[in-house]
Amino acid sequence: MTFKETIKPFVLKNYLFSDDDSLLADDSPLISGGIIDSTGILELIEFIEESYRIRVAAEEMVPANFESIDAISTFLGRRVGG
Numbered sequence: 001m002t003f004k005e006t007i008k009p010f011v012l013k014n015y016l017f018s019d020d021d022s023l024l025a026d027d028s029p030l031i032s033g034g035i036i037d038s039t040g041i042l043e044l045i046e047f048i049e050e051s052y053r054i055r056v057a058a059e060e061m062v063p064a065n066f067e068s069i070d071a072i073s074t075f076l077g078r079r080v081g082g
Helices: 003-015 037-050 069-080
Strands: none
Touching: 003 037, 003 069, 037 069
């Protein structure tokens, strides 16, 4: 299972309240697009930490790493490989 296959359903379910994959493109802006707020980012990071058994450091908690499904996948690729 790819990072996108794990992260995208979580975002759809928890922030768009849907399972319709067509509602969210992989490059859609999550933060600047208003899909996820600051509390939502913390929830997303907690999900990522639990799912991939990593610890996201404070300096990694920047919008560039979490702005889109693509950005999150790139970040996770650097952190856990894949």
